[in-house]
Amino acid sequence: GFADGALYQSAQIDSFPNILAQSLAKAGASGDFKQPLAADNLGGLTLQGQPLENFKTRFVLASTPTGPAPAHQNGTPTTEVGNILTGQFNNLGVPGAKTFHLTAPGYGNIQGVAIDRANPYFVRFASAPDTSVIADALAQSPSFFTLWIGNNDILSYSTAGGVGEVWSPVPDGAPRSEDITPIETVFKPTYAGIVDALTAKGTNSTQGALLNLPAITSIPFFTTVPTKAIPLDQASADAANQPYAAYNQGLDLAVANMAITQEEADRRKIVFAAGQNAPVMLDDNLTDLTALISPALVNLRQATEDDFILLTTAGRLGTLRNDNDPTSIIGVGAPLMDSEVLSGYEAALVEEHRQGYNQVIKEIADSNANLIFVDIASVLADASDADGLDFGTGTVTSQFAEGGAFSLDGIHPTAKGYAITANKVIDDLNKAFSANIPRVDPGLFTEVFFESGSN
Numbered sequence: 001g002f003a004d005g006a007l008y009q010s011a012q013i014d015s016f017p018n019i020l021a022q023s024l025a026k027a028g029a030s031g032d033f034k035q036p037l038a039a040d041n042l043g044g045l046t047l048q049g050q051p052l053e054n055f056k057t058r059f060v061l062a063s064t065p066t067g068p069a070p071a072h073q074n075g076t077p078t079t080e081v082g083n084i085l086t087g088q089f090n091n092l093g094v095p096g097a098k099t100f101h102l103t104a105p106g107y108g109n110i111q112g113v114a115i116d117r118a119n120p121y122f123v124r125f126a127s128a129p130d131t132s133v134i135a136d137a138l139a140q141s142p143s144f145f146t147l148w149i150g151n152n153d154i155l156s157y158s159t160a161g162g163v164g165e166v167w168s169p170v171p172d173g174a175p176r177s178e179d180i181t182p183i184e185t186v187f188k189p190t191y192a193g194i195v196d197a198l199t200a201k202g203t204n205s206t207q208g209a210l211l212n213l214p215a216i217t218s219i220p221f222f223t224t225v226p227t228k229a230i231p232l233d234q235a236s237a238d239a240a241n242q243p244y245a246a247y248n249q250g251l252d253l254a255v256a257n258m259a260i261t262q263e264e265a266d267r268r269k270i271v272f273a274a275g276q277n278a279p280v281m282l283d284d285n286l287t288d289l290t291a292l293i294s295p296a297l298v299n300l301r302q303a304t305e306d307d308f309i310l311l312t313t314a315g316r317l318g319t320l321r322n323d324n325d326p327t328s329i330i331g332v333g334a335p336l337m338d339s340e341v342l343s344g345y346e347a348a349l350v351e352e353h354r355q356g357y358n359q360v361i362k363e364i365a366d367s368n369a370n371l372i373f374v375d376i377a378s379v380l381a382d383a384s385d386a387d388g389l390d391f392g393t394g395t396v397t398s399q400f401a402e403g404g405a406f407s408l409d410g411i412h413p414t415a416k417g418y419a420i421t422a423n424k425v426i427d428d429l430n431k432a433f434s435a436n437i438p439r440v441d442p443g444l445f446t447e448v449f450f451e452s453g454s455n
Contacts (some may be wrong), residue, residue: 001035001094001418005072005409006043006058006123006451007079013037014415017091019422019440024144027437035091036125044077045120047113051077052120061401061406062451066311070401070408070452081120082110092137094122096180098152098434100190102133116177134194138201145198146425147212148376150191150357153181154350155411158216160309162346166353180349183356191357194365195371207433209425210365211374212358216308216350217382220400222342222412225309228276230331231315237272240332244270250289250297260287268301272332278302279309279317279331282338285345300335306344311400311410313340372432379424380405383417391420393443404447415445 001007001015012018012035021033022116043058044051055077062071071092096119101107108126127136137145157164157180164178169185170173181187201207232240251265260268264287268384270280281303289297303309309317313336320326321334328334342350365373380398383389383405388397396417397403402412405417413421419442426437 001091001093003407003409003412003414003418004043004058004060005407005412006056007038007095008041008043008058009069010041010446011039011058011415012091012408014445015208015292016418016421016425017093019419020146020425021090023422023426023440025435027435029144033090034087036085036089039079040077040085042073042077043079045079045081046077047081047110047120049080052081052113052127055120057259058449058450061408062448073451079124081113081123083124085125088136088140089125091269092133093148094119096121096131096152096156097133097149097192098156099149099187100181100188102149102194103190105130105132105218107132119242120416121197134197138197141201142206144207146209146211147195147198147313149194150181150187150213150361151355154353155189156212157395158342158347158350159221159310159312159411161337162342162349163339166349180353183360184346185352187357188360191360192364193384195368199368199370205370207370208238209314209370209372209374210361211376211421211425211428212361213354214377214380215354216242216342216347218377218384218398219411220398220403220406221311222347223384223398224311224400225314225317226276227278227303227307227309229309229314230272230277230279232272232274232277232332237274237277241270243327243333247297247300250292253294254287254289254297259289259292270300278304279336279341280334281336281343282308283339283343283345285343287303303341304344305338306347308342308347309336310340310342316340341360372428374425374428376421376424379420389420391423391442393441396420396442401448408448414447416442416447419445 001012003011018033037423045055057075059070060073061068106112107118108122109118109129110123113120136242153371156177160178164176166182167175167179248269251268255265280300283301284300286299317331319330321328321330362373365371383396384398388395396405398405405413407414419440423439426439429435430437
């Protein structure tokens with residue numbers, strides 16, 4: 001139920017597992033579905049009464065001079081990490097968790113929060129400080145489970161603009177949050193171990209739904225900002241080109257010295273024109289020419305359609321990197337930093353790993369008649385098409401803030417999006433097991449919220 005950049009009560013109530021559980025109950029499933037609910041609808045967390053810096057209140061659409069824009073809702077969070085909830089919970093989804101985090105003892109130990117060795121969301125409902133998410137799931141001997149894990153194994157790298165790398169467990173030690181989880185050495189055995197444990201610990205006929213992972217091209221966090229995001233008139237374009245004249249000449253010299261090909265030089269040349277322009281960006285995957293002519297030939301180029309300017313970068317474009325320095329306009333005189341854009345090379349690396357993860361998920365699902373493979377990636381891809389996704393009583397698209405499928409963080413679904421997710425799981429369960437689980441009407445669920453709290 002994570003949405004709008006936070007975990008809050010109403011979003012949890014509209015989480016896809018809870019929606020699914022209500023439909024399963026109508027089909028005859030017994031027992032309550034318990035969730036570790038946040039203390040309010042504000043979102044955000046406190047630790048020992050102090051707000052946690054990276055766990056802010058939820059986004060709402062606030063009024064600005066240029067129109068509605070996302071802003072953190074005003075207020076003080078009341079969800080205290082140290083107020084440990086007791087009892088068993090049926091929804092053990094932990095925001096931010098990577099695949100290997102589910103098996104990590106101590107991931108819910110409050111002592112590890114300050115040193116980034118524990119997840120405060122799991123701290124709130126872990127059965128013991130040294131337990132793991134999977135251990136708490138196994139304690140319930142489940143007869144049915146859904147597993148949607150792996151997004152964060154590539155997403156944290158992507159949202160950070162690719163500043164991490166593919167984690168090598170040996171000899172580098174613990175991964176950074178921005179690193180990609182390797183497929184064969186970590187993701188595959190960990191994911192398989194989780195599924196094996198869930199099916200072995202459950203009943204003899206434990207059933208499960210394994211959801212795959214969407215492409216970043218389905219997510220508005222990466223697709224909202226257009227490549228040509230810098231508007232310039234002719235005079236401004238001429239002025240912007242002047243500082244890059246020496247850089248462009250240096251590239252010609254590099255070609256003459258056979259340091260780079262003509263093709264790379266053409267890719268790197270900075271040329272602004274009247275109209276919409278692509279921003280200048282740093283790219284570490286270009287040939288390092290600083291030893292040839294320094295400091296003019298840093299790794300600069302203009303963004304292309306293969307690059308993804310992050311949603312969080314949108315508000316910075318055209319502003320000054322350095323106060324009172326008119327030459328430091330971000331995207332023009334000051335290049336986008338690595339953390340502000342996901343380059344085409346980095347995006348290809350993400351897609352390579354996503355496809356690898358999804359292959360693992362499908363192979364495991366196909367190997368057990370009690371497991372189904374849920375291709376939720378195709379559903380979100382449909383939402384990103386020009387015509388959007390028709391869910392029967394309406395349509396959603398992946399357009400930021402207006403499309404209805406994604407919340408205001410540009411990554412996680414709205415309640416309506418979670419209802420569509422639940423319906424996909426229900427459809428696949430009904431088909432695979434000849435069941436008659438009732439679908440829900442996504443049209444009855446909310447989308448984004450305005451600052452007043454109204455829909």
